[in-house]
Amino acid sequence: NMPDWKKEIKQRLAGLKLEPWREAEIVEELAQHLEDRYAELLAGSANAEQAFHAVVAELSHSELLQQELRRDEHFVPEPPVLGASGRRIMFGDLWLDLRYAVRSLRKHALLSTAVFVTLTLGIGLNTAVFTLINADVLRPPVGKDPDSFLRVHAAYTRDPAHPGFPQKLTLQDFLAFRDNARSCDLAGSAQFNAQIGEDDRANVRGWLVTCNFLSVYGVDRPILGRLLEPEDCSAANPVIILSEDLWRSDFGADPKIVGKVVHLDDQPVTVIGVIAAPFGRNFGAKIWLPYTLAGYLKFEELEMADSPAVRVTGRLKPGFSRHDASAELGLIAGQQDSLHPGRKTTVTVTDGSWFEEPDHHGLALWLIPLMIGTLTLVTLIACANVITLLLSRGAARQQEIAVRLALGAGRMRLVRMLLTETLLLAGAAGLASLYLAYRLPTLVYVFINGRPAEYALAPDWRVFSYVAGVTLLAGGLSGLTPALTSLKFDLSEALGGRQSLFGSAPGRGRLRDVLVGAQVAVGFVLLAAAGLFFRTYQQVANLDAGFETRQVLAAPMQMLLKDQVHARRSWSAFHRTLTQRVGALPGVQSVAYASALPFGVHERMEVRLAGEPAREVATNAVSPEFFATCSIPLVRGRALTRTDSADGASVSHVVVSQEMAREFWGTENPLGKTLRTPDGDLLEVVGVASDIRSQRMGAPDGPLIYRPWNPDSRPYVPLVRFVGNSAPLSRAVAAACGEMIPGASVHTGTIQSWMDEPLDPLWTLEMLIGTLGSLALVLAVIGIYGVVAFSVSRRTKELGIRIALGAQKKDILRAVLGYGARPIVAGMLAGLSLALVASPVVARVFQLARAPFTLDTRDPLPYTAAAVLLGLVALAAMLIPARRATKVDPMVALRYE
Numbered sequence: 001n002m003p004d005w006k007k008e009i010k011q012r013l014a015g016l017k018l019e020p021w022r023e024a025e026i027v028e029e030l031a032q033h034l035e036d037r038y039a040e041l042l043a044g045s046a047n048a049e050q051a052f053h054a055v056v057a058e059l060s061h062s063e064l065l066q067q068e069l070r071r072d073e074h075f076v077p078e079p080p081v082l083g084a085s086g087r088r089i090m091f092g093d094l095w096l097d098l099r100y101a102v103r104s105l106r107k108h109a110l111l112s113t114a115v116f117v118t119l120t121l122g123i124g125l126n127t128a129v130f131t132l133i134n135a136d137v138l139r140p141p142v143g144k145d146p147d148s149f150l151r152v153h154a155a156y157t158r159d160p161a162h163p164g165f166p167q168k169l170t171l172q173d174f175l176a177f178r179d180n181a182r183s184c185d186l187a188g189s190a191q192f193n194a195q196i197g198e199d200d201r202a203n204v205r206g207w208l209v210t211c212n213f214l215s216v217y218g219v220d221r222p223i224l225g226r227l228l229e230p231e232d233c234s235a236a237n238p239v240i241i242l243s244e245d246l247w248r249s250d251f252g253a254d255p256k257i258v259g260k261v262v263h264l265d266d267q268p269v270t271v272i273g274v275i276a277a278p279f280g281r282n283f284g285a286k287i288w289l290p291y292t293l294a295g296y297l298k299f300e301e302l303e304m305a306d307s308p309a310v311r312v313t314g315r316l317k318p319g320f321s322r323h324d325a326s327a328e329l330g331l332i333a334g335q336q337d338s339l340h341p342g343r344k345t346t347v348t349v350t351d352g353s354w355f356e357e358p359d360h361h362g363l364a365l366w367l368i369p370l371m372i373g374t375l376t377l378v379t380l381i382a383c384a385n386v387i388t389l390l391l392s393r394g395a396a397r398q399q400e401i402a403v404r405l406a407l408g409a410g411r412m413r414l415v416r417m418l419l420t421e422t423l424l425l426a427g428a429a430g431l432a433s434l435y436l437a438y439r440l441p442t443l444v445y446v447f448i449n450g451r452p453a454e455y456a457l458a459p460d461w462r463v464f465s466y467v468a469g470v471t472l473l474a475g476g477l478s479g480l481t482p483a484l485t486s487l488k489f490d491l492s493e494a495l496g497g498r499q500s501l502f503g504s505a506p507g508r509g510r511l512r513d514v515l516v517g518a519q520v521a522v523g524f525v526l527l528a529a530a531g532l533f534f535r536t537y538q539q540v541a542n543l544d545a546g547f548e549t550r551q552v553l554a555a556p557m558q559m560l561l562k563d564q565v566h567a568r569r570s571w572s573a574f575h576r577t578l579t580q581r582v583g584a585l586p587g588v589q590s591v592a593y594a595s596a597l598p599f600g601v602h603e604r605m606e607v608r609l610a611g612e613p614a615r616e617v618a619t620n621a622v623s624p625e626f627f628a629t630c631s632i633p634l635v636r637g638r639a640l641t642r643t644d645s646a647d648g649a650s651v652s653h654v655v656v657s658q659e660m661a662r663e664f665w666g667t668e669n670p671l672g673k674t675l676r677t678p679d680g681d682l683l684e685v686v687g688v689a690s691d692i693r694s695q696r697m698g699a700p701d702g703p704l705i706y707r708p709w710n711p712d713s714r715p716y717v718p719l720v721r722f723v724g725n726s727a728p729l730s731r732a733v734a735a736a737c738g739e740m741i742p743g744a745s746v747h748t749g750t751i752q753s754w755m756d757e758p759l760d761p762l763w764t765l766e767m768l769i770g771t772l773g774s775l776a777l778v779l780a781v782i783g784i785y786g787v788v789a790f791s792v793s794r795r796t797k798e799l800g801i802r803i804a805l806g807a808q809k810k811d812i813l814r815a816v817l818g819y820g821a822r823p824i825v826a827g828m829l830a831g832l833s834l835a836l837v838a839s840p841v842v843a844r845v846f847q848l849a850r851a852p853f854t855l856d857t858r859d860p861l862p863y864t865a866a867a868v869l870l871g872l873v874a875l876a877a878m879l880i881p882a883r884r885a886t887k888v889d890p891m892v893a894l895r896y897e
Contacts, residue, residue, distance in 0.1 A: 003052055005034040008059065034059065101421040112425060114786075115386050118779065119429035119478070120436075122382025123470050125775050126375045127433045128440035129768060130466050133371055135441070135457045140352040143456045144218030145315075150184060150322055151352040152177065152312040152329060158342045166348045166358040168308040171291075173336050173345070177312065178210075180332050183325040186314035187213040188291060190302050194265045195738075196287065202250055203738070203746070206264075206287035208294055208302060214241075216315055217279070223247075225258035225273030228290060232272075236292040240269040244277040246286040264289075265297055313352060322349050374529070374772055377522045379470055381776050384515045385783040386478035390422065391512060415480075422479025423472075430471030437463055444771070516787050517827035520874070523780040524831025524866050525838070526773035531862030532839060533766035536855050541756065546692035546700075547598055548631040549752040553720040554597055555733045557746050572712035574740060581736045587724040592629035593709060593716035595621040597754065598694055602704065607675040607683065609664060614678065617660065617703040621710070627655075627689060629721045630751075636661075637671045637687030644686070644708040652708065655687040660703035675705075683707075694755065715741070719751075726750050777870070781877045788820040789881040799888045809886040816882040817875075824874045828867055835863060 009027050034055050041051035105112040140146040153166035154173065169177070171188075178186040189209040196204050207213075211228040214220075219227065223244060232239055240262065242251070251257055261268045269289065294302040302309050316325060326349040333345040350356035441457040579591045596602045602618035626632075627639045635658060644653040651674070661670040675683040683705070691700040709716060718737070722729055730748040737746040792799070799812060843855035 003038065003055075005031045005038075005055075008034075008056065012059070030059070097417050097420040098424070100417060101424045104421055105424065111389060114782075115389055115422075115425050115478075116429055116432075118382050118385050118389070118782065119426055119474055120432045121775060121779065122379050122385075123426075123429050123467070123474055124433040124436040124440065125772070126378055126470060127437045127463065127467050128444055129371070129375060129772065131437045131441045131457060131459055131463050132444060132768075134460065134462050134466075135453075137354045138462060139460065142218050142352070143458075146351070146460075148316040149216075149352050150314050150316060150325060151350050152186065152314065153348040153350070153358055154308065154333065155346040155348070156308065157344050157346075166346070169310045169312050170304075170306065170308050171302055171310050173333070174310040174312055176336050177329055177332055181325070181328055182317070183320040183328050184314045184316050185212065185216070186312055187216040188310040188312055189213055190291065190294075190299075190309045190311065191285075192297075192299050194287075194297070196246075196250070196262060196264050198263050204246065204286040205284055206289065207283065207285050208291040208297075208299065209288050210291055213313075214275070214288070216313055219275060219279055222273040222275050224255070225271070227273055228288070233290045233292050236290065236296065238267070238269045238293060238296060239272045239290065240264065241273045241275055241288040242271060243275055243279075243286045247274045267297055269293075322351065325349050371768070374526065374769060377526060378772050378776055378779075379474055380477075381519050381522050381779045381783075383474050383477040384519045385779050385786070386422070386474075388512060388515050388783050388787055390478065391515075419476075419479040423475040426471050426475025426478065429474070430467050433467055433471070434459070434464075437467065447767070447771075512787055513823035513826075516783055516823040517830060519776075519780040519783045520824050520827025520870060521831035521834060523773070523776040524828055524870055525835050526769060526776045527866035527869060528831070528835040528839075528862050529842075530766060530770035530773040531865050532855060532857070532859070533769060535859055535862050537763055537766055539856065539859075543693065545598075545694050545755070546632065546690055547694075547751075548629075548721070549755060550750055551722055552630055552751050553722060553726055553729055553733060553748060554751055554754060555718045555720070555737055555746055555748045556597065557715060557717075557737055557741065570712060571715055574715060575711045578718060578736060578740060582718065582720055582733055585729060585732050587722045587729060589721040589723065590625050590629045591721075592625040592719045593623040593711070594626055594719060595709065595716055597717060597719075598630060598632075598692060598751065605705070606678050607705070609675065615703075617705055618701075619705045619707055621707045621716070623709050623711070623716070626706070626719070629719050632692060633690045635688050635690055636669070637685070639687055640706065640708050651682045651684050653686045654683045654708075655689050655706040656685050657689055657701065657704040657706075658691045659700055660705065661685075661688050663703050777873060780870070781873050784820065784824065784874050785877040785880065787823075788816065788878045789884075791819060792816060792881045792885045799885050803888060812886045812888075813882050816885050817878055820878045820882075821874075824871075828870060832863060832867070835866075 006027050009030050037058065038051050038055050041054055042048065046054065140149040142149050152169065154169045155166045169188075174186070174188045178188070187210045189207045192206055192208060194204060194206055196202055209228070211230050211233040214227050222241070224247075225241075228239070228241065231237070242257070247253060247257060254260075257271050258273065260271050262271060263269070264287070275288070289297075291302065294300070301307050314325075316322065326347060329347045329349065333347050337343050337345050348358060350358075437459045442453065445453045445457065575593060582588060582591050598620075602620050604616050605619045606614045606616050608614040622640065624640050624642055624644075627634060634655070637655070640653065640655060654675075656664075656670060664670070664675075665673060670685045670688055673685045675685075677683065689706065692704075693700050718733065720729065720733060726749075734746040734748045802812065802815075839855070839857040843857050
């Protein structure tokens, strides 16, 4: 008997809540098809049972039923439970979508190229900047097996209420960690300064290291010779490894340097190898020696029991994590604390990256999201640009989409088909971005810093994951909106060619305006941010610090401990002789001394007024010529004189800053007032100096006491007031100091040059945001041009009619520019509002991170400059299609559609 096919179909339609007439129609259509199929199978080799099961399977697993259901535009089928047959259908559809996407992209090659280039610019530069951030901030400073690298910090304290700050380790603690740890292999290093050579000496920075130090950092092959071996440390062999830079500059790239004896601080050492330049530059090091040579080189600081001088790094052993290493080293630290009653040590283990360094972590938690957020804004601009282009293409494809719908294609299937095209372009842009990630970071680094990078910039898994995420985000955002929008039109009108997707749908025109406005707003924010950082950099660089910075030379000296402790010299005679030699140099006006540079880290001391609790203030020991040399004016009283003794007197005369006077005595005259130290010494105020602004680049420094110096106690920092060029004077002062204290490392430069060093991060940030802002500007201009050009093309008939009715060129120009200007002005206003809200938050972030500068968010110039620049380039982008509109031939325009 013939099976009841209608019953089988009704069972599958149960629960779908179809209209009765629609259900009856589907049952009739499919029942006839199934009867024909059943008869066809019986006519073949199948029996009745086999034919029945084959037809039921076709009804259940094929798209036969779905094709009928898709004709109902209001029906959304439940997602099917895919079996093997369903999966084949799904992948078959995907393959068809990919093939069609390739054909469609080739057919519209110009538009496809524009989308590809836009996405590549957005994703590529985004990826390049993230690669720099990853290499400089997020990745451990090793190229070989970074996952096993670690760094150990120790915080020492004797006060439980103040846990201390993570820092280096003492040598004794490091040796205990190294010898007892089972979870990791540890290496230690200590930085020092020395002089290499005999007659023609050169100041060099070196490292005393354990013999596994280089292998921990992945250095396994020198340029010449060999690396350190265990017996070099155990036997304290006087051997040295040179950096490639030192080998080339001071030894003429001698190929036979290995085995030769050189002198380091007058001690003979044998060269055993030369290491490639990048590793040395990354550490700022020129030489490496076994740490057991500390006594041989008189570097007693390393062996002091309470001196945390050892920088500890290492590698995890297989099967252990950094958490395991931290727990084990914490136990060993507790054992070491038992040898130092009252001491408490807290161990921190990191991956060695800048991000995880304890002194950077607070800043990184704010800086990284700021940079990632900026990169995301650039990606969103590129997506908005692509959406605008694809919406324009969707208008031209409305009849194609209408025909597909009329033939039974499901709307979601069409969305998937259209989305596949965009994802394919985004995938190609992502692959191109990976290529840029290998090439562009090096160029960007050199552009920002003016020198090659000292570390590897190659992408790793973070960069690959980031590219994948950004590509999916860009492809999804760029393709989904145009795909959904392309299906929102009346089918019958579209088939008749009577509807323009943009022309008759105000909502879609508003969407286009929103996209343009969004691009302009984001571009405005980035340009304003770049202008804000640039303006801050300019203001800080030209800041009046309250003292002379450009015509005062500073010459701080870093000396070996043996020179400071064991040298039998009169520091008073040193200062006197240095003053005579430097004072006789051409252009020198005066020479002064201080225990700290005016902008440097000052010593702290506790003082108190009678009957009040003690307060801690900064202090600087200065010579009598200090105030005149640095041009720090005295607002009251007098400066220090040679009769103001620093030691031995019952009362010591001091000069205080204005902030100090305000905080301690308010409106009272501070002259003659006294302060008492914890030791019982009395400090009498004899003068009030003007406040200086050096610690936070524009903000007045806190309370400061200028004490009389003791010229025989230690070497002070020379400060030289001069006229003319600083370069020859710098060399002369460095030579004089070097001759008088052999082994001292002297770094000379104007105070301004020293103060400019903290501005390097600000300049780097400004350049990065400026680069991204420039890209955003380019993308916004492309988007504005595309929207206005498309608008002109869609309004060709209207413009032709206007010209035919007597409209002048200026009228057409005004109409086109007015239409394009509306979203631009709205975008600028939105961008200005967003920038005004966000800039104080960013300024607060840098303040909390203790950045050495303050962002002036109330300066109108960055916002004005961003608005003017955006307005000019937007006008230029609109003028080209606007002028084209004025040349429309009315007769051609009337026949346009």
